[in-house]
Amino acid sequence: MLRKLFYIFLMTLPLSCIDPYKVDLVEGEQLLTVDGFIHTDPGPHTIKLTRTDTYGSVFEGLIRPVRQATVSVRDSQGLVTFLTEVEAGQYQTPNGFRVIPGLSYTLQIRLLDGKQYSSFPEVVHPVAPIDQISFRSVRLATENRLEDRFGVEFFAHFKDPSDQVNYYYWRMDPSVFVLVTNPELFTNPATHPTNPRGPAPKDCCDICFLVEKPRIQQFAIASDENFNGLNTVVPVAFIEDNGLRFKDTYRAEFLQMGISQGAHRFLRLIDQQLSITGSVFDQPPANIRGNIISLDNPDEKVLGYFIAASVQRSTVYVKRSDLEFRALPRIIPDDCRTVSNASITPPANWNPGD
Structure with a gap:
């Protein structure tokens, strides 16, 4: 009886809607x-x-x-x-x-x-030529002991001129690698209506060349404050092994550029902000000003930096047999030409050598 009275009491309470709270944000x-x-x-x-x-x-x-x-x-x-x-x-x-x-x-x-x-x-500003690009395979531990990360770290070797102050900037051009797939494992539900996973192997093709442009451009910078006039080795990139890139041969092309002190400062601040992880040891957020101004309103903020640089290039080929650590290979059970940007024709300057 008491429970019924309690339900009747709740039903007699006035009901009302909650008005949303409007927040006025500064545009x-x-x-x-x-x-x-x-x-x-x-x-x-x-x-x-x-x-x-x-x-x-x-x-x-x-x-x-x-x-x-x-x-x-x-x-x-x-x-x-x-x-x-x-x-x-x-x-x-x-x-x-x-x-x-x-x-x-x-x-x-x-x-x-x-x-x-x-x-x-x-x-x-002039820039020293690259003597060579070397590499090493890397295995990195993660929070999951069963899922280590694998990849390849690249290093630029060069001799820094002793008669001037130099600031360096490294970037990669789009890379190319041999894409290995398994068209013999292709399945087609239309061929086997009662068995969607029934085999329907394709005759072609298991080898393509894939041009890959990273979504986020890696870069490295350095000044010769600590190696002026010396033979120097600088780490310039890390490429993660995703199970496809290093199944056969991978080509990386590096640009070594000589930049101004202002460009080096701007890129250094960008690099610091990109490395923020939320730790108490992080660099504080910075207002990064570039070298672009408005001619109509000097107080207007413009983002970015216009760089004019000397450049030296170097290309390196990484073969699967060169790597000590490798990720588990990924399987693509289809014609390699179905992968975006893949082609069975090698690039004109593809020359991995022996």
Whole structure:
């Protein structure tokens, strides 16, 4: 009886809706972002223009290209080179364009709404040639003792000039590797309606060449403060073994660039911010200012840094037999040509040697 009275009491209580609490957020700035560099190799070289977006916007997390801008590069001798928009927000120099060591270069931007931006002049500094790129296989422990990580660490060997202060910047061009698949393991439900996993082997193809551009560009930097004039070895990249990259042969091409002190400082701050893990030993967040300014409003923030650099290249081939540690190979039970960016034709400069 008491329980029934309790239920009746609850039913007689007034019911009401909860009004949502509206939070008024300050609208964030939509900042112009400049990404790209030019160097001494013949072009085309690419400069990307995008905009950040306001927190909570429907475009949040998307890259918003800046279209129909007028983009040019001016050197210290007065020569102006205009870039062409080849894709939305991507502007390229003419084929064959290259910078000259000793000259300075300025990036100039005029947006469709008339706003103008300019970089500070960047002097092109010479860079030492790469003697070689070496590598070693690496096995890294994880929190799960049964799931170690594997990969390959690369090192640049070079002799630093003793008669000048040098700042170095390393990047990778898109890599290429032999993609090994298993078309003989292909299955087709249409062939075996009663057995979806029934075998339907394909005659081709088990070997392709896959061009891979990392989603997040790795880079390394150094100054010769501690190795001026010495033969030096610097770690420049780590490529994780995902079970496919090192099943046969992997090619990596490295760019060693000589950059300005300002570019080195900017990249060092970027590297520090990317390495933040939430530890008490992390570097504090920094307001990273590049070398791009607004000519209409000097107080406007512009993200990015325009780099003009000398470059030296070196290519290294990594064969499966060269590696002490390897991840378990991944199986793709299909024709290798079904994988995006894969081709049975090797690149024109593919030359792994013996």
